Amino acid sequence: MIVGYARVSTSEQDLTLQLEALARAGCEKVFSEKVSASSGDRQEFNRCVEFVREGDTLVVTRLDRFARSSLDLHNTMAQLKDKGVGFRSTEQGEFDTTNSMGKFVLAMMGAVAEFETDLRRERRKRGLRAALPVWP
Numbered sequence: 296m297i298v299g300y301a302r303v304s305t306s307e308q309d310l311t312l313q314l315e316a317l318a319r320a321g322c323e324k325v326f327s328e329k330v331s332a333s334s335g336d337r338q339e340f341n342r343c344v345e346f347v348r349e350g351d352t353l354v355v356t357r358l359d360r361f362a363r364s365s366l367d368l369h370n371t372m373a374q375l376k377d378k379g380v381g382f383r384s385t386e387q388g389e390f391d392t393t394n395s396m397g398k399f400v401l402a403m404m405g406a407v408a409e410f411e412t413d414l415r416r417e418r419r420k421r422g423l424r425a426a427l428p429v430w431p
Contacts, residue, residue: 296351299325300343302360313356332363349379358408368405
């Protein structure tokens with residue numbers, strides 16, 4: 296079975312583009328939620344990982360929708376591997392995590408995703424600081 300997972304960080308954001316991409320990827324079942332990954336309370340994500348079985352493929356649109364950090368990515372991928380579950384990202388190319396090159400590509404993509412998340416967080420902090428009044 297092809298299983299999808301979609302996530303946005305806030306209730307104001309829209310899941311439509313991710314859900315459409317997962318439908319195009321052939322997902323038969325999709326888990327989705329509107330919750331920040333940093334909250335640690337990703338109930339649908341946990342249900343998704345519990346749901347997949349040997350021979351299934353888990354599909355996401357981007358790694359930053361799936362994992363909070365490189366460590367989280369590698370831990371979750373190890374959990375999927377132990378269950379015999381494949382993995383695909385629709386926007387970041389195909390990679391086969393059953394071989395050395397695929398593992399390397401996944402590690403690099405995970406590092407890039409974590410870097411992009413850190414940059415967004417830093418920009419938000421700078422933006423908030425810039426908006427605060429300066430007191431003499």
